[in-house]
Structures are given as C-alpha cells and as structure tokens.
Amino acid sequence: MPDIFELLPLNKLGAREDKQTSGKINFGLFLPGVSEEGEYELFVRVIHEKDQFLQDIPPMDFEMEHSMDLDYGDYWSATIDIEVKDKLKPYSAWGTPGKYVYRYCLKSPKKQEFIDWIIDPFAREFGVGKLSAFTLGYEHYVWNKNELEWKIPFINDIVLYELMVSEFADDIKGTIAHLDYLADLGINCIELMPLSNVEKRVDWGFAPIGYFGVDDRFGNRKDMQELIDKAHQKGIAVIVDSVYAHTSHLFPYYHVYNELGYSLDENPFMGPFAENWDDMDPRLNTDFNHKFTRDFFLTVNNHWLDYYHVDGFRYDYVPGYWLEDSENGYTKLVRDTYRLVNEKKGSSDHWQRFFEEESVNLIQCAEYLPCPTEVLEKTYSNCAWQNRTLDAARETAENPGKLTELGSLFGLIGYQPEIQNNGDKLKKTALQYLENHDHSRFICTFGTVACDNELLREGDRTFWYRMQPYLIGLLTAKGIPMLWQGQEFGENYCLPQEGWGRVLLYRPVRWEYFYTSEGRSLVNLVRKLVKLRRNNPQFSRGDHYFYNDYALYQSRNIMMFSRTYNGVFSLVALNFGAQEQVVNFKFPFNGNYREELHGQDNLKGVSAGKDVQLNIPGNYGRIWTLET
Structure with missing residues (x-):
C-alpha cells in the first residue's frame, strides 16, 4: 500500500497575484483556533516598498474573511485591488508595479492593542526584517532548456562545498559569479547555509520566521532560481540547509499564540517534546506530533524541490524532531520526501534529475551528531553530517597518539554502504570534513595570532603546511569530502565556542588570501586532489x-x-x-x-x-x- 502524505494547498496560502485581473492580490493564512467566533479580526497591512520609510505614507489595512478548512481549521483570506487612484499622496508608489511589503495584524477581544508584526508563514518573498512581500507584475523565471537534461551526481561521487551566501560573495548574484571558480576547483555539489527569512541582516539563519522563499538580504526568488539553473549547467548540484526543529520567537505559530496566552496544548504547531538548549524557550520547538506541522514541512520540501529545483537538503539538528520509536518526526519527513520524489519517475519534466538507472539520487543529509550511523540505518537519509573525523583530526594535531582513530574514521568504520528500508534499496555514506560553519578554522589548531579580543582571534597562516597531510587524507578518504568556504586557500577565522558572537559577527571570505604564497600552495594542492578524486573512482567508490x-x-x-x-x-x-x-x-x-x-x-x-x-x-x- 502506498504511503499517505499530504501537502498544504499553497494555491490558497500566502500572497498570490491574480494573473487574470491586473492589480488583484489574493491572501490566505491558516490560524487554527483563531476564529470569528472568538470575535477576532484579522487585517493585512500593505505598502509599496518605496514608500515604507516615508513618514507621511502609512500602510493600507484590508480586513480578511474567516472560513473553515476541512483539514486544517480556521482559514483567513482577502482579495485586494491595488489601484493608482487609491494612493494617499501624489508621490506615493502605490498602484505601480514592483515590490510591496505586508504583514498581518490581529485584533483580539482579550487585548487592548492589536497583535502587530505577524509575518506570513507562507510568503514567497520577504522585505526587511519582519515584513513579508509580493511583487506586482511578477515575471516568472525562464529555465535554461538544458535543465531537463541535468542529472544529480551519484551520492558517492560528490565533492561538497559548504558556503554562506552573504559571507561567500555578498549575495546570490555574487555567488553566481563564483560558480566558474567552484566548477574549476572540481566541486560538483554546494550546500547553502540557511536561506530562510530571519529578522536580522547579519545572522547564520538558524532561527527562521519564513520558509517558502529566500531572505531579502541574499536576493529574491528569481535570483535563487538563476543560481541553481546556472549551477546545474556547470555540473554542480545544490542542497539547502533546512532548519525544521526550532524557529524564532517571531514565527507566527509561536508569536500569535504566545501573545494570545494560549497554552502549549492549544498551539497547533509548536511543542515541548524535543531536546532543548538551556537558553532556548521550549515553546520554540516545532512539534511533529501535529499533523499541521508535518504537512507544513513536507510542503516546504516539495516547494524547494519543485519551484527552485534544489537537489536535496541538509537537515539541521535532527535530534530536535527525531521522535524515538515514532513515525511522526524526522523519520516520516525524509521517507515522505523520498516517496514524493519517487512518484515523479517517468515524467518528462525537471523531476527526472533524480533518476539515473535504478537510483533515486535525492540528497538527504542528516545532522544527527549523537549517532550518525543510527540515523542512516533507521531512516531514508542517504548521508550524514558527522563531527567525529573533525574531532579526531583536531585531537591528532595536538596529540599524535590519536592518529589511529583518525585512520579508522577516514575509512568510515561502522557505516553500512547500503541499507534496505521498506523495500527501497538506498546507498549510504557520511560527510568527511575538517572544517564547517560550527567550528574554528582547522589552521587555528596549530597556533593563533595574538589578539586581546576573542571575537577577532585568527589562526596563524604561517602554519599552512601542517594542513597538507590532513587535506590529502580528507580528499582520498571514504565518504563525501566537504570543504567550508575559503578552506582551500587557508581562511583562518577562529570561532567562539559559545555566545552571540558566533552567529552575529560577519566573517566574509577573504579572497585576497587566494593570491598569497600560503593560499596558492594550498589551493594548488586541493585542486590536484579534487581532480584526482573525480577522475579515479577508487577514491570515491572504492x-x-x-x-x-x-x-x-x-x-x-x-x-x-x-x-x-x-x-x-x-x-x-x-x-x-x-x-x-x-x-x-x-x-x-x-x-x-x-x-x-x-x-x-x-x-x-x-x-x-x-x-x-x-x-x-x-x-x-x-x-x-x-x-x-
């Protein structure tokens, strides 16, 4: 019997332009438990992006109507006509094509003031901070005709490169400009740190408030489609970092229900079940025991696979929704995503990128650090993020007696190369890395440049040569080798172990390092090793x-x-x-x-x-x- 999974009806959610009627925008939002019977009133506040900082031009309010959805409960909707004649000031941009920002505002009988700054959880575009957005007169991206020919690399043949768009090359356009460099380096898959909407301009992105689009600080949805399109043309797959275990306090399914004083039992989305960080409100955990939550995140996956053509996901902090001995958490999400893709086999569209002979080359990478072998054995994940090689390499740099452990880990001892799951045969492997976004650069292990400010401490690049045997081992070892942005030419930031300085400090890749003697020596070695791996299957499949x-x-x-x-x-x-x-x-x-x-x-x-x-x-x- 086929799996039963459901997707949310995105055709009635978020802000959508009516292509049949110029200037007409439809809005839709699920707010289970918030209804007319409770005397609630919901408004959408809209303003043209060009007007948003002008003191004499306020946003326009439009009242929304309530109805009941058979599957998800309370549904609020509105249709507005954006016409030039409605502008409040002659110099306003209202009624003209372009980007409009909006938010929801809820009137509750229990509160004296409106609950304001409710972002749209189904928005496809975003404005600054807490603002959702839509584009009047939006023209959809036209994919290159070769996109239908693109095939995702076999999981064991991947050479991965992790990057954060803003630090790597300022924005998505800058990242596109660097694709030739990555292809020349030999990279055939990039992993993008979270692209989802967050409040701050400088942020790693691990406290999302919007999941269905690209944060305004990186670019827009057409930029993202262009990045993936051009990456595919250069033989590079793209996976995205997906943060589903926890959210920001501004995420509407926390924000609204918290402001209304609802208990956790009354919240349709959030819950206390997950492992909690000591400094995190447990109500910020998503609860996959709720059908609404499960369907929401499966719909997010489907949207990114279908609309953006991503090739897979790196799932952040899987312990937060692991749900031991339950089929409702991470286990169900990755299985349903696999089955969703597998159902597309035989079609003539872009979904065929996943199918090569008998394989389904959907990349699903789990960050389950407590036991990466377990998550591979029990779920449809086909690769795992694991810190053991990184830890062993750093311990070896300080204590050569740890060399035996590192040698075993280069061989991924204990990992099964193939596992049967519900009749599906899946190839399995794990990532191998010396650096990632969560840790100081590996070169910091050998020594640092003296600095009174812990946030500005850096590794001593005169020790670049000590990195060489580790890089040779990494790029010839079993598993998927991964480089963290700039590692190939000796980027040397040190990262604090804790505190907001980890995630709220901008650390741009210093491309000038590429031209130093240290940088040239390292990048030449990495290029040689990646080429060796790509051209000799004993290093990838052997x-x-x-x-x-x-x-x-x-x-x-x-x-x-x-x-x-x-x-x-x-x-x-x-x-x-x-x-x-x-x-x-x-x-x-x-x-x-x-x-x-x-x-x-x-x-x-x-x-x-x-x-x-x-x-x-x-x-x-x-x-x-x-x-x-």
Missing part, C-alpha cells in the same frame, strides 16, 4: 583499508591506507610529523606504481609481498597507484 600497525607506522606519525575499485589499487601514505620518514610497505600486486601528487617517486618493477622502502616527506604525503 574499498578502504587502513594499515593499522602502530610500531611500523603510527608511532612515527605515519598513516597508511589503500583505496581499491575494479582492480585499481592506490596507496595513500601520509606523514603528520615534521621530519621525512622512510618506511617499509608490502604492495599486494606486482607492477609499476605511479606517484600521483608529483610523479617524482614512481616505483618500477614492484614485487607483491616484498618490502619496498617508501620516502614520505614531512607534513605531506604520497599517493601511489598501480599502473594497468
């Missing part, structure tokens, strides 16, 4: 074997592992110490071995099972591949 011999290797700061695929064998030898080391190794196959990094230490006439002396330079490595 078996991994860690040569765990402490006396022979780890005690001398050496890590050895191999990657093998369809008879092609490569040995990766890494030296995490400062001194060159000469070690013995028995190759499993006769033949000639090509050194991949520089080609200066090729091995001729190697006999299988015989000791070969290998020279491994300090703070660097070597990669030997059997010539076939």
Whole structure:
C-alpha cells in the first residue's frame, strides 16, 4: 500500500497575484483556533516598498474573511485591488508595479492593542526584517532548456562545498559569479547555509520566521532560481540547509499564540517534546506530533524541490524532531520526501534529475551528531553530517597518539554502504570534513595570532603546511569530502565556542588570501586532489583499508591506507610529523606504481609481498597507484 502524505494547498496560502485581473492580490493564512467566533479580526497591512520609510505614507489595512478548512481549521483570506487612484499622496508608489511589503495584524477581544508584526508563514518573498512581500507584475523565471537534461551526481561521487551566501560573495548574484571558480576547483555539489527569512541582516539563519522563499538580504526568488539553473549547467548540484526543529520567537505559530496566552496544548504547531538548549524557550520547538506541522514541512520540501529545483537538503539538528520509536518526526519527513520524489519517475519534466538507472539520487543529509550511523540505518537519509573525523583530526594535531582513530574514521568504520528500508534499496555514506560553519578554522589548531579580543582571534597562516597531510587524507578518504568556504586557500577565522558572537559577527571570505604564497600552495594542492578524486573512482567508490600497525607506522606519525575499485589499487601514505620518514610497505600486486601528487617517486618493477622502502616527506604525503 502506498504511503499517505499530504501537502498544504499553497494555491490558497500566502500572497498570490491574480494573473487574470491586473492589480488583484489574493491572501490566505491558516490560524487554527483563531476564529470569528472568538470575535477576532484579522487585517493585512500593505505598502509599496518605496514608500515604507516615508513618514507621511502609512500602510493600507484590508480586513480578511474567516472560513473553515476541512483539514486544517480556521482559514483567513482577502482579495485586494491595488489601484493608482487609491494612493494617499501624489508621490506615493502605490498602484505601480514592483515590490510591496505586508504583514498581518490581529485584533483580539482579550487585548487592548492589536497583535502587530505577524509575518506570513507562507510568503514567497520577504522585505526587511519582519515584513513579508509580493511583487506586482511578477515575471516568472525562464529555465535554461538544458535543465531537463541535468542529472544529480551519484551520492558517492560528490565533492561538497559548504558556503554562506552573504559571507561567500555578498549575495546570490555574487555567488553566481563564483560558480566558474567552484566548477574549476572540481566541486560538483554546494550546500547553502540557511536561506530562510530571519529578522536580522547579519545572522547564520538558524532561527527562521519564513520558509517558502529566500531572505531579502541574499536576493529574491528569481535570483535563487538563476543560481541553481546556472549551477546545474556547470555540473554542480545544490542542497539547502533546512532548519525544521526550532524557529524564532517571531514565527507566527509561536508569536500569535504566545501573545494570545494560549497554552502549549492549544498551539497547533509548536511543542515541548524535543531536546532543548538551556537558553532556548521550549515553546520554540516545532512539534511533529501535529499533523499541521508535518504537512507544513513536507510542503516546504516539495516547494524547494519543485519551484527552485534544489537537489536535496541538509537537515539541521535532527535530534530536535527525531521522535524515538515514532513515525511522526524526522523519520516520516525524509521517507515522505523520498516517496514524493519517487512518484515523479517517468515524467518528462525537471523531476527526472533524480533518476539515473535504478537510483533515486535525492540528497538527504542528516545532522544527527549523537549517532550518525543510527540515523542512516533507521531512516531514508542517504548521508550524514558527522563531527567525529573533525574531532579526531583536531585531537591528532595536538596529540599524535590519536592518529589511529583518525585512520579508522577516514575509512568510515561502522557505516553500512547500503541499507534496505521498506523495500527501497538506498546507498549510504557520511560527510568527511575538517572544517564547517560550527567550528574554528582547522589552521587555528596549530597556533593563533595574538589578539586581546576573542571575537577577532585568527589562526596563524604561517602554519599552512601542517594542513597538507590532513587535506590529502580528507580528499582520498571514504565518504563525501566537504570543504567550508575559503578552506582551500587557508581562511583562518577562529570561532567562539559559545555566545552571540558566533552567529552575529560577519566573517566574509577573504579572497585576497587566494593570491598569497600560503593560499596558492594550498589551493594548488586541493585542486590536484579534487581532480584526482573525480577522475579515479577508487577514491570515491572504492574499498578502504587502513594499515593499522602502530610500531611500523603510527608511532612515527605515519598513516597508511589503500583505496581499491575494479582492480585499481592506490596507496595513500601520509606523514603528520615534521621530519621525512622512510618506511617499509608490502604492495599486494606486482607492477609499476605511479606517484600521483608529483610523479617524482614512481616505483618500477614492484614485487607483491616484498618490502619496498617508501620516502614520505614531512607534513605531506604520497599517493601511489598501480599502473594497468
């Protein structure tokens, strides 16, 4: 029996321009439990974007009508005509095409004042801060004809790059301008930090107030479609960071019900069940025990997959809606999203990007840090965000005795490569990274530049060379290698462990580092390694074997592992110490071995099972591949 899942009727929600009648805008909003019977009145306040800061031009109020929806309860709607004759001042922009901002305002019999600044949870566009938006005379984006030919990379072949649009290149347009750089680097998938609407101009985006569009600080919905369209044309998939476990206090399904004094039991969306941060109001947790909540976020996923053509999601803070032993939380969301996509197989539209032979290449990445193997085994997630490799690398930099653990993690020991779930066969893997948005740059581990202000502390880039063996290991290891913006040329911000300075400080990528000697050395190495990985499937799809011999290797700061695929064998030898080391190794196959990094230490006439002396330079490595 097929899964039953439901999507909210977006055709009656949010602000929508009536294409049949010029100047007519339809509004729709679900507010379960807020009805006419309680003598509530709801208004939509609208003003042209050009007028919003002018003191003599107030917004116009339009009263909304109440009705009941059979599935979701109380529904409020209005249709307004925007006509030039209604403008209050001759210099007003009212009635002209362009962007209008709006908000909802609720009159309650229990309060003396209106509950104001209610944003539209179904808005497709946004204004500054707490304002939703729509564009009068909106012209939809025209996708490139090649979009129908685009195919998402197989999960094991991905080389991922995490970026925050505003820090990476100011806005979406700037990010588009950098796509050639990313493609040249060899990246074939980018992960965008949260794009959803938030109140502040400088913010990581993990306290959303609007989910169905792109925050105004980044650009607009057409900009976002253009970014994805052009990324696909360059062979780059796009996934988005999805924050579904918690919201801002301004999210209307918290804000309205909190202002009305409703208890948590009366709230149709929020709930206390999830793991809570000590400094966070538990009422800000979304509650997937509610059908409305489940349908809302599945509709968000469908909207981003269909309207924006994203290729998948990185799900933030999965423990917040994991719901152990329940089918209503994260487990149901990712299964329903998979099934929703799978139902599109055989159509002739853009959904075909997910299908290659028998695979469904929807990317669903879970941030479930307590146990990433569990979330892969129990759900339809096909990859997981995991900090264990990052932690082991940082511990190794401070204590070489941790090298054995890092070697095991480069092989993703304990992760199943394929799992059957409800009859569906899914390939599984995990992300491998040394840096991400949550942590200081890896170079900070080796030393920092003295600074009295903790927020401005930076890693010492003169230690750039110590990063080399870690990068070689990362980009030849099992799993999906991920780079955090600017890592490839030595970006060196340090990040506070806690406090608002983590998320409210602007840290733009310093592209000038690209032209320094440190930056050029690192980026040349990364380019070489990414190219090696993309062109040699043993590094992306092959078996991994860690040569765990402490006396022979780890005690001398050496890590050895191999990657093998369809008879092609490569040995990766890494030296995490400062001194060159000469070690013995028995190759499993006769033949000639090509050194991949520089080609200066090729091995001729190697006999299988015989000791070969290998020279491994300090703070660097070597990669030997059997010539076939």
